[in-house]
Amino acid sequence: MTAGYAIGVDLGGTNLRVAAMRDDGVLLEKHVRPTDASDRSSRDVLQSLCDAVHSVMLRLESAGPLRGIGVGVPGILESGAGVLRVSPSLPGWRDVPVREELERRLGTAVVIENDANLAAVGERWRGAGRGDQDLCMLTLGTGVGGAVLRSGRPWRGANGMAGELGHMTLRPDGPLCACGARGCLERYASAAAVRRMAREAVEQGRMPSRIATLDDVEPETTARHVHELAVAGDPAAVEVFREVGVALGIALAGLVNALDLPTYIVGGGLSCAWDAFSPALFDELRRRSFVYVAVEGRTRIVRAEMPHDAGLFGACRLVLDAANVP
Amino acid sequence: MTAGYAIGVDLGGTNLRVAAMRDDGVLLEKHVRPTDASDRSSRDVLQSLCDAVHSVMLRLESAGPLRGIGVGVPGILESGAGVLRVSPSLPGWRDVPVREELERRLGTAVVIENDANLAAVGERWRGAGRGDQDLCMLTLGTGVGGAVLRSGRPWRGANGMAGELGHMTLRPDGPLCACGARGCLERYASAAAVRRMAREAVEQGRMPSRIATLDDVEPETTARHVHELAVAGDPAAVEVFREVGVALGIALAGLVNALDLPTYIVGGGLSCAWDAFSPALFDELRRRSFVYVAVEGRTRIVRAEMPHDAGLFGACRLVLDAANVP
Numbered sequence: 001m002t003a004g005y006a007i008g009v010d011l012g013g014t015n016l017r018v019a020a021m022r023d024d025g026v027l028l029e030k031h032v033r034p035t036d037a038s039d040r041s042s043r044d045v046l047q048s049l050c051d052a053v054h055s056v057m058l059r060l061e062s063a064g065p066l067r068g069i070g071v072g073v074p075g076i077l078e079s080g081a082g083v084l085r086v087s088p089s090l091p092g093w094r095d096v097p098v099r100e101e102l103e104r105r106l107g108t109a110v111v112i113e114n115d116a117n118l119a120a121v122g123e124r125w126r127g128a129g130r131g132d133q134d135l136c137m138l139t140l141g142t143g144v145g146g147a148v149l150r151s152g153r154p155w156r157g158a159n160g161m162a163g164e165l166g167h168m169t170l171r172p173d174g175p176l177c178a179c180g181a182r183g184c185l186e187r188y189a190s191a192a193a194v195r196r197m198a199r200e201a202v203e204q205g206r207m208p209s210r211i212a213t214l215d216d217v218e219p220e221t222t223a224r225h226v227h228e229l230a231v232a233g234d235p236a237a238v239e240v241f242r243e244v245g246v247a248l249g250i251a252l253a254g255l256v257n258a259l260d261l262p263t264y265i266v267g268g269g270l271s272c273a274w275d276a277f278s279p280a281l282f283d284e285l286r287r288r289s290f291v292y293v294a295v296e297g298r299t300r301i302v303r304a305e306m307p308h309d310a311g312l313f314g315a316c317r318l319v320l321d322a323a324n325v326p
Numbered sequence: 327m328t329a330g331y332a333i334g335v336d337l338g339g340t341n342l343r344v345a346a347m348r349d350d351g352v353l354l355e356k357h358v359r360p361t362d363a364s365d366r367s368s369r370d371v372l373q374s375l376c377d378a379v380h381s382v383m384l385r386l387e388s389a390g391p392l393r394g395i396g397v398g399v400p401g402i403l404e405s406g407a408g409v410l411r412v413s414p415s416l417p418g419w420r421d422v423p424v425r426e427e428l429e430r431r432l433g434t435a436v437v438i439e440n441d442a443n444l445a446a447v448g449e450r451w452r453g454a455g456r457g458d459q460d461l462c463m464l465t466l467g468t469g470v471g472g473a474v475l476r477s478g479r480p481w482r483g484a485n486g487m488a489g490e491l492g493h494m495t496l497r498p499d500g501p502l503c504a505c506g507a508r509g510c511l512e513r514y515a516s517a518a519a520v521r522r523m524a525r526e527a528v529e530q531g532r533m534p535s536r537i538a539t540l541d542d543v544e545p546e547t548t549a550r551h552v553h554e555l556a557v558a559g560d561p562a563a564v565e566v567f568r569e570v571g572v573a574l575g576i577a578l579a580g581l582v583n584a585l586d587l588p589t590y591i592v593g594g595g596l597s598c599a600w601d602a603f604s605p606a607l608f609d610e611l612r613r614r615s616f617v618y619v620a621v622e623g624r625t626r627i628v629r630a631e632m633p634h635d636a637g638l639f640g641a642c643r644l645v646l647d648a649a650n651v652p
Contacts, residue, residue, distance in 0.1 A: 258488065
């Protein structure tokens with residue numbers, strides 16, 4: 001084991017997470033705070049991020065050298081330049097030079113990567129993807145992120161923008177998505193989608209109206225409440241998660257037919273509701289993917305082991321690997 | 327240039343094509359005959375295939391050594407064993423040991439590959455994909471095939487079944503597909519789909535009824551006739567190809583968002599109607615793929631240069647490459 005530690009940051013639409021860990025995966029520190037992206041400028045959010053990183057660095061002065069800082073951001077990233085082009089999860093962020101801004105404020109090199117790519121790297125390091133060279137990951141958070149690892153590395157595509165699996169069309173005439181299209185997977189299988197479906201159920205008198213009062217909190221909080229209702233047996237809440245499962249089943253059927261990867265991991269905060277949505281997911285998958293049926297269970301579709309922290313582990317792994325290169 | 331020649335075979339749902347070519351791509355022979363798959367057993371069809379190959383070999387006895395035989399088959403193939411598990415284009419073929427059967431009858435080694443993979447290899451060798459290491463191909467024939475090349479080679483997936491892009495769900499409640507699912511891309515963007523849409527238009531009195539008399543011919547023939555009507559300005563026929571374009575645009579948007587490849591080639595017989603369907607394709611693609619829009623035209627979406635013969639070129643290239651390995 002090499003000495004020192006890495007800092008990983010997950011800049012989500014809802015929460016800003018910062019962690020420090022060693023090369024052997026031991027977690028030294030972890031902090032979570034709201035991103036408040038809708039109330040603040042990108043400049044303010046990036047300043048909070050730097051403040052959080054600084055305080056971790058101060059507390060770990062005796063933990064050996066800092067070997068790097070990795071930051072996961074949601075949305076379309078120009079990997080080479082570290083510029084966030086556009087992000088459905090961070091409204092108003094457009095062409096933000098995230099890496100340059102962070103390096104200037106922190107006075108050290110920073111590695112920027114798409115958040116779902118990092119979640120996939122994290123799950124492969126210490127989660128549900130251990131031992132897999134090739135895998136696909138869907139992260140169900142405020143939105144839906146996606147990643148494909150080939151030979152253990154994120155498939156970035158020709159322009160560094162591959163893996164936007166949350167914006168596959170599911171229903172061409174479905175609800176409008178933040179990306180500008182209609183009926184994207186993200187509109188059916190994210191925390192925001194659960195909130196939308198719950199609101200509709202309340203308006204139609206099918207779900208207890210106290211859910212409606214949650215309209216002003218973060219989608220992930222509402223999604224947790226709707227999940228509690230589903231676990232308690234509320235029929236409308238059960239139906240919401242069945243819809244999530246159907247959507248994921250349709251999307252995964254397309255991915256299995258197209259990519260035939262050995263492993264698909266479903267992660268992100270909403271994956272905690274796995275038991276509520278996975279039966280419908282597998283029903284739909286079996287109905288729609290003749291590849292899945294033909295290979296008779298050789299395709300693994302599994303829930304993430306780190307629904308919230310995979311991205312932090314991936315961010316640290318990324319900088320530790322970069323630092324290990326001689 | 328190495329001496330001798332290769333034989334390539336394309337076993338399609340409609341036609342059986344056989345060609346012989348040299349290492350420099352010069353075509354020595356080409357034969358096309360109907361497959362008649364619906365009237366004959368797999369055994370009979372494979373015998374016709376062997377007869378066609380034999381007659382080519384006899385005529386080319388003075389052309390130097392035969393360096394290999396490559397055969398493209400549609401559907402789900404277990405590449406390693408050369409067994410065709412199931413094929414929506416060849417009804418009734420189930421677990422047919424195509425390679426073993428052909429090797430026994432021909433008395434020589436045969437390479438079997440998915441037909442769309444071969445079309446992609448062919449277009450990369452001498453068509454629209456020259457110079458591309460990574461590309462995606464959609465073949466619009468009786469059905470819709472798909473392939474992804476990475477570093478110039480077909481991406482086969484964990485079980486040799488990757489690339490079934492024709493069975494991505496486009497409309498979850500759409501028409502039933504031969505694969506067992508509903509609303510697959512193949513139901514909207516194949517010759518069979520054009521025939522289905524034309525039949526509906528005739529039944530509703532929107533299209534000249536002489537199209538209806540074509541119901542007993544191959545879908546590709548009907549599709550050609552509907553295309554001629556569209557070129558002549560028949561509004562219902564124009565609408566059929568607009569629907570094809572919309573379907574392809576939705577599917578390609580998902581693929582561009584997921585894979586971010588530099589090049590996507592649309593081939594197969596129906597790609598001859600490119601001018602009729604591509605405007606709707608690009609409209610839909612721009613509306614649905616924020617990756618396509620973000621990279622500002624760096625993604626090439628092009629028609630195949632060999633709508634009918636790409637698979638034959640790919641089959642020959644495959645065996646020539648295999649034979650070149652020392």
